[in-house]
Amino acid sequence: MKFIFDWLDDRSGYRNLLHEVLYEKVPGGARWRYVWGSCLTFAFFTQVVTGTLLWMFYSPSAQTAWESVYFLQYQVWGGWFLRGVHHYMAQAMIVLLVLHLMQVVIDGAYRAPRELNFWFGALMMGVTLALSLTGYLLPWDQKGYWATAVATNLMAEVPWVGPALQKVVVGGVEYGHHTLTRFFALHAGVLPAMLVGLVVVHIYLFRKHGIHVKEPRPKKDSYFWPDQILKDAIACLAILLAVVGLTLYFRGAPLGPPADPANEFPARPEWYFLFLFQLLKYVPAFWGAVIIPAFLGLWIFMQPFIGTTKSGHQLNIGFWWSLIAGSVALTLMAFSEDRENLRHTAAIEEANWQAERVLSIVDEQGIPPAGAVTLLRNDRENRARNLFASHCSSCHRYNGHDGRGYPVDDVQSAPELAGFASVDWVTRLLTHKHYVSEEYFGGTAFKNGTMARKVLAKYTPEETDLLPQIARLLSDQADLPYQEALDDEEHEELMALFYNDDADFQDGLACIDCHDIDSEGDGYAPDLTGYGSNEWTVAFIQNPEDARFYGEDNDRMPCYAKDAKLSDEEIQILSDWIRSKPAE
Amino acid sequence: MSDHEPEYSGRRKFIRVATLGASAACGIFPLASGLPALLDPIKKEGKKGDDRWSKVASLASLPNDGAPVKFEVIQEKVVDAWTTYKDVPVGAVYLTRKANDVVAFNLKCPHLGCVIDYRKQSNDYCCPCHNSSFGLDGSITTQNSPSPRPMDTMETKVEDGFVWIRFQHFRPNIPEKIPLT
Numbered sequence: 001m002k003f004i005f006d007w008l009d010d011r012s013g014y015r016n017l018l019h020e021v022l023y024e025k026v027p028g029g030a031r032w033r034y035v036w037g038s039c040l041t042f043a044f045f046t047q048v049v050t051g052t053l054l055w056m057f058y059s060p061s062a063q064t065a066w067e068s069v070y071f072l073q074y075q076v077w078g079g080w081f082l083r084g085v086h087h088y089m090a091q092a093m094i095v096l097l098v099l100h101l102m103q104v105v106i107d108g109a110y111r112a113p114r115e116l117n118f119w120f121g122a123l124m125m126g127v128t129l130a131l132s133l134t135g136y137l138l139p140w141d142q143k144g145y146w147a148t149a150v151a152t153n154l155m156a157e158v159p160w161v162g163p164a165l166q167k168v169v170v171g172g173v174e175y176g177h178h179t180l181t182r183f184f185a186l187h188a189g190v191l192p193a194m195l196v197g198l199v200v201v202h203i204y205l206f207r208k209h210g211i212h213v214k215e216p217r218p219k220k221d222s223y224f225w226p227d228q229i230l231k232d233a234i235a236c237l238a239i240l241l242a243v244v245g246l247t248l249y250f251r252g253a254p255l256g257p258p259a260d261p262a263n264e265f266p267a268r269p270e271w272y273f274l275f276l277f278q279l280l281k282y283v284p285a286f287w288g289a290v291i292i293p294a295f296l297g298l299w300i301f302m303q304p305f306i307g308t309t310k311s312g313h314q315l316n317i318g319f320w321w322s323l324i325a326g327s328v329a330l331t332l333m334a335f336s337e338d339r340e341n342l343r344h345t346a347a348i349e350e351a352n353w354q355a356e357r358v359l360s361i362v363d364e365q366g367i368p369p370a371g372a373v374t375l376l377r378n379d380r381e382n383r384a385r386n387l388f389a390s391h392c393s394s395c396h397r398y399n400g401h402d403g404r405g406y407p408v409d410d411v412q413s414a415p416e417l418a419g420f421a422s423v424d425w426v427t428r429l430l431t432h433k434h435y436v437s438e439e440y441f442g443g444t445a446f447k448n449g450t451m452a453r454k455v456l457a458k459y460t461p462e463e464t465d466l467l468p469q470i471a472r473l474l475s476d477q478a479d480l481p482y483q484e485a486l487d488d489e490e491h492e493e494l495m496a497l498f499y500n501d502d503a504d505f506q507d508g509l510a511c512i513d514c515h516d517i518d519s520e521g522d523g524y525a526p527d528l529t530g531y532g533s534n535e536w537t538v539a540f541i542q543n544p545e546d547a548r549f550y551g552e553d554n555d556r557m558p559c560y561a562k563d564a565k566l567s568d569e570e571i572q573i574l575s576d577w578i579r580s581k582p583a584e
Numbered sequence: 585m586s587d588h589e590p591e592y593s594g595r596r597k598f599i600r601v602a603t604l605g606a607s608a609a610c611g612i613f614p615l616a617s618g619l620p621a622l623l624d625p626i627k628k629e630g631k632k633g634d635d636r637w638s639k640v641a642s643l644a645s646l647p648n649d650g651a652p653v654k655f656e657v658i659q660e661k662v663v664d665a666w667t668t669y670k671d672v673p674v675g676a677v678y679l680t681r682k683a684n685d686v687v688a689f690n691l692k693c694p695h696l697g698c699v700i701d702y703r704k705q706s707n708d709y710c711c712p713c714h715n716s717s718f719g720l721d722g723s724i725t726t727q728n729s730p731s732p733r734p735m736d737t738m739e740t741k742v743e744d745g746f747v748w749i750r751f752q753h754f755r756p757n758i759p760e761k762i763p764l765t
Contacts, residue, residue, distance in 0.1 A: 046614040053618035064666070071666035077627050078620030085617045226596075226603040233606030240613055366661075366668025 022225035024207065028217030030227035033107070036100035037206070038232035039239055041199065043093045046243075047131075048192060050086040055188055058138065060180040063371035065140035066258040070362065070372065073255055084247030090132055092239055094272045097125050098324065105303075105320050108313055109212035115304035117205035122300045124198045127191050134187035136270055140180065142351055145259035146267035148183075149175065150277075157289035175261070257354035258373040266347045268338070275330035278337075346406040353405070357382060384577030387570055392417070395443070395556070399584045413443030414557070419583030421478035421532025426471035431464070432456040445555040451525070455509070463505055469497055470511060477517070478532025480579055526550060537575040541566070629765045637741075637748050638674075640688075644745065646681035650720065652702050652709075654678055654691070657751045675751060677738070678702060678709070680720065688738045688749045689722050695731040697756050709735060732759045 009015045026034070057076065059068040072079035101121070104110055110118035137148040152170050156162040169186075171178025222228070247253075257263075269277050280288045299319065306312040338344045354376060361375045368374060376382050388396075388403030395414035402408045416439050419425040428434040435456050436447045446452065459467070473494035476486045486494065496502065498517055500510030511517070514525035527548040530536045539546070542561035545554045560566040566574070640655045647653070656673045663669075678689045678700075689709075693700050698713035709718040714730040722735035739750040755762045 042610055046617075049614035050618055053615075053622060056622070067666040072621065075666070076621050077624040078618075079624070082618040082621045085614075226600045229607065230599055230603040233603055233610060236610040237606050240610060366663060367666050369667055369669060 022223070022229075024210070024224040025221055026211055026224055026228050027213045027221050029219030029222045030231050031214075031218065032231055032235070033103055033214065034211060034228060035232045035235040036096055036103055038229075039235050040093065040096045040100055042232075042236040043089050043096055043239065044195065044199065046089045046240075047086060047093070050082055050089070051188060051192070053082055054086055058184070060138070060184040061177045062140065062180065062259075063369065065138060065180050066255075067367050067372055069139040069141075069255060070359075070367075073252060074359070080252030081247060084250065084252035085243055087253030088243045088246040089239075090135060091270070091272070092243055093128055094132065096239070097128060101125065102320060102324070104212075105317055107212055107214045108307060110304050110316075111307050111313070112304060114205070114209050114212060117202060117209070118304060119301065120198055120202045120205065122297075124195060124202060127195045127198065131187060131191045131195070132270065132272070134183045134191065137183050138180070138187060139255055140259045141256035142259055142263065142265040142354075143254075143256045143268070145175065145261075146265045147269045148179075150267045151269065151273075154285055154289040157286045159290065162289075175259075255355065256351050257358050257376060258371065260373050260376070263354075263376075264347075265351055266338075266344050268334075271331065274334040275327035278330040278334040342407045346401070346404070350404045350406070354382065380573050381577060381580075383570075384573045387566070387574050388417075388577070391558075391560070391566060392574070398578075411443065412438050415440045416583075417578055419581075420578045421475055421537075422480060422483060422582055423468070423471050423475040425583065426474050426532075427468045430456065430467040430471055432459070445553070449553070450514075458507070460506065466497060466504055469494055473498055473517075474528060474531050477528065477530050477536075478579065479534075480532070482580075482582055524551075532579065534572075534575055534579065537579060538568075538571055541571045541574060542568075636752070637750050639746050639748050640677065641679060641747050642745055643681070643684070643686070643742055643747055646679055646686065646747070648681060650680050650682060651707075652678040652680045652689070652720065654702070657749065659751070675753070677749060677751070679740075679747060679749075684742060686740045686742060686747045687722075688740045688747075690736040690738060690751075690753065692736070692753065692756075693731055694733045694736055694754065694761075695757055700735065732757060733761060736761055 054072070057068055057072040057079065059065065069083070073083055074080070104118065104121065133148070133151055137144045152166050155166040155169060158165055167173065169182060171182045256265075268274070276288055276292075279292075303316050307316045357379065358372055358376050361379055362372060365375065385403045388398055389406065392398075393402035393408050394410045395412070397408065397412050397416045397418075399418040400416070415429075429440055432452065434440055436442050436452050441447050441449075441452070472486065473491070475483065476491065476494075479485070495517075497504060498511045500508070500512075511528075512523065514523045516523045516527045517529055517531075519529045540549055543559045544550050544557040545552070545559055545562070550557070558565055560571055561568065636659070638657050638659050640657055641653070645653070655677055657675050657677055658671055659674045661668060661670055662672050662674060676691045676699075678691065680687050680689075689700075691699050693711040693713065693716055695711060695714055695716050698711050700709050700711045700716075700718070702708075703710050707720060708725060709720075709722070710716070711731065715726065716724070716729050716731035717726045718731075718735045719725050722737060724731060724734055736752075736754045738752055741748050753764045755764060
C-alpha cells in the first residue's frame, strides 16, 4: 500500500499539497466563528452532487418538467428524499450566506488586504441567489411559474437592455419550453460553473491572507487539521441533520399543481425573497430591479474603504444589521398580510386541492403526452368548481364560498347549493325562517311570494313537524348518489301526505294543489316531478323560465342554454357536481 | 509531561477519529441521499403476463408459402416513466404462416440488437451489423455465428382471423432466451 502512495506522491506531489491544505495555521486556535465558510462549501458540494443526481430524472420542457419531477417524487425509490435534501439544503445555503457575511462584517475581515475576497464573496452571494431563483421554476408548478413570471418581469425594468434581457432569459415573450431549457442550463450549468470558479478564487485569496483573527485570541495558535476541521465537520453535521429533519418532516419538497397560465395563482417567491416582494408593495418596480441592487452593489464595493476607520466599521456593521432587521420585518409583514388575506388563504387551499386532485387523476389514468395540466383542465370536478365560480357564485354560494373555496364579495342573492336537493337541504328550504333568509330566497322576489307568505309562514308547529317528511319525498326524486332511496311503502305514505289525503295540513291545502309531482300537469308553481334529479337540474339550469319551473315569475336566474351562456356539456358538468356530495 | 502524555495522545486520537468520522459522513451524505433513486431501475421490473398481447395483422395478410412479412407491433398502452402513451409502435416482427399457425420473430438480432433484414434473393435472414444469418425457421446458418442463439420467437395466437403476439425482448448475446423484465 505504501508503495502505491509513494509512487503516486512521486508523480503528483499530493502529500505536499495535502500538507499545505491541512496544516494551515489558525492563529488564536480553532473557533466556531470560522465554520461558516466550510459549511457553505459543504452545502454547495451537496447541491452539486444531489443536483447531478436530480439531473438524471429531470426533463426540461413544458410537457415534461412537472411530470418528471412528479415521477421522481412519487414513483422513484427515495426520489422524494433526494429532492427534499436538494430543496432544503438550498434554503440552508441562504441562511449560511447571511451568517458567513455577518461574521466577515463583524470581524472586519472585509478590510484591507482582504477587499478583493470580500467582493468575490459578494459575487458568490449573487450567484447563489440566482441559483435559487432559477431552481424555483424548474418543477414547473404553479408556485414556481407565477413567482418566476414576477421575477423576470422585474428584469424588464433594467434601463435600455431590460426588455431584451428578459426575452433572452425567458427564451421569448411567452414562458414555455425555452424558458425551462434556459433556466435549466443556467441552474445546472452556467451558474454552478461560475460558483466553482469563484470558490476557487475565494479560497485561494483566503489562504493567501490567512484567517482574519478576531481579537482577543482565546487560545494559542493551532492548525486547520484536526482542530478547526473538527469544528467545521460538527457544524456541517448539524446542517446535515437539520436538512434531513426538514426533509423527513415535510416528506420532501412541495410540488404544487402543474403550471397553467390560465389558472391564476397568487405569486409569492420563496421566503428569502419575500422581503423584496413586500417592498415592491411600497416602491416602484424600478427600485426593486435597479435602484436597490445598484445601491447594494455600490455599498459592498465601498464597504472596505468605509471600514478603514473604527466609526466606518461600526457604520458597516450597522448597515448590515439594519438591512437584516428590515428584511426580517418585511418578511414578517408579508407572512402576516397573507395570513389575514382570506382570498390568499383560499387560493393556497385551492392550489393544494388541485395538487392532490391531479395526483389522484394521475394514479387513475397516467399522464398523457400533452402533460398533466390537461388532466386538470379536463377534470370534470375541477371544471365544475371553476364554472360555478365564474357563472353561479355571484348570486349562489357553495358551502358559503364560490365553489373553489374563495370568499365572494357580492351579497348572496340566491340559494346556497351545497347538498342541493338532499333531505337536509330541502328540510331547511321548507322552514320559513330559512326560506326567507339569505341562505335560500332572502335575496329574491320569492321572499315575499305565495310560498313564503301564504304557506310556510302559516303552518302550525304540528304542520311544520310534517315538513321533513315532505322533504324526504322530494329528495327521493333527486336520486342523489349519496342517499338511500325510499322503499315503495314509504313512498306511498309520503305521497299521501303530499296529496294531503288525511288532511294533516289543516287548511286543506295540499302541496299538489300548486306543485306537480307525477307529471300530470297540475299546479302553477314549479313542477317537482323528478325534482333535483339530473334531468330536472339540467333542464332548470338550461331554462328556468320554462313553464315547468318559474315561468314568468323567474327572478334574475339566467337561462344558461337559451341565452347560450353555457354549453350543454358544461351544464351537465355543473349538474353532476352539484348533485354529487352533501354539504360540509 | 510523561503523566499527561497518554491522556493528551488519547484526546488527540479521539479528535482525529471524530474529525475523520464526521468529515466522512458529510462527504458520503450527498451521494448516499440519492443512491436509492439512482438504483431505482434495478428495483423496478417490467410488466409481465398476458397484458402485453398485441393484435398485429390479419391472418389473410400473410402469404401461404411461408414468406415472411414485417409488421409493426402496436400496443394499446405504453408507460414510459411518467408518460402514458396509447396505441404506439413498440417494435416490429417478421410473421411467417404455416397453415393456420403463425411464427413471430423479433427483428432484433440476439447478438447485439441490430435490426435483422429479410433477404428475398437467398430467402433467409441476415443481420447487417455482424453478418449473423438465419434460416426462414430462425435457425443459425453461419458457421461461427456471432449470434449465440437462433432468432427470438414469441408466443402467437390466432383469434377471429387476427394474429396476436406477446411481444417481448430478450437478453442479448447469451445462448439462453431470457425475457427482459
